[in-house]
Amino acid sequence: MTSPVNDAICSAKGCRVAASWVLVWNNPKVHTPERRKTWLACGEHREYLEQFLGVRGFLKEVVAFTDWRP
Structure with missing residues (x-):
């Protein structure tokens, strides 16, 4: 079984690189x-991705992946 950390890849379309950041958002x-x-x-x-969410007013916070606590 693989670790969730190993499966954490960037959400950008087509990107397969490991995630370093968590962008927390909400569409009101x-x-x-x-x-x-x-x-x-x-x-x-x-x-x-920050700009994409930010211009729409959705971005709430950005957290380093290693510090993220869901």
């Missing part, structure tokens, strides 16, 4: 205020 038009969704990001795609 769809989700209740306390609900949190996550995308994983590698170092290369972190900024792009």
Whole structure:
């Protein structure tokens, strides 16, 4: 059996690199205020994914993958 950490890959389309960051977000038009969704990001795609969520007002926080506690 593989570890969940080994399966943690970047959420960017087509990227297969290990995740280094957790982007925590919520779409207020769809989700209740306390609900949190996550995308994983590698170092290369972190900024792009942050901007994508940020311009929509969805981004709540960014946490280093090693510090993430779901």
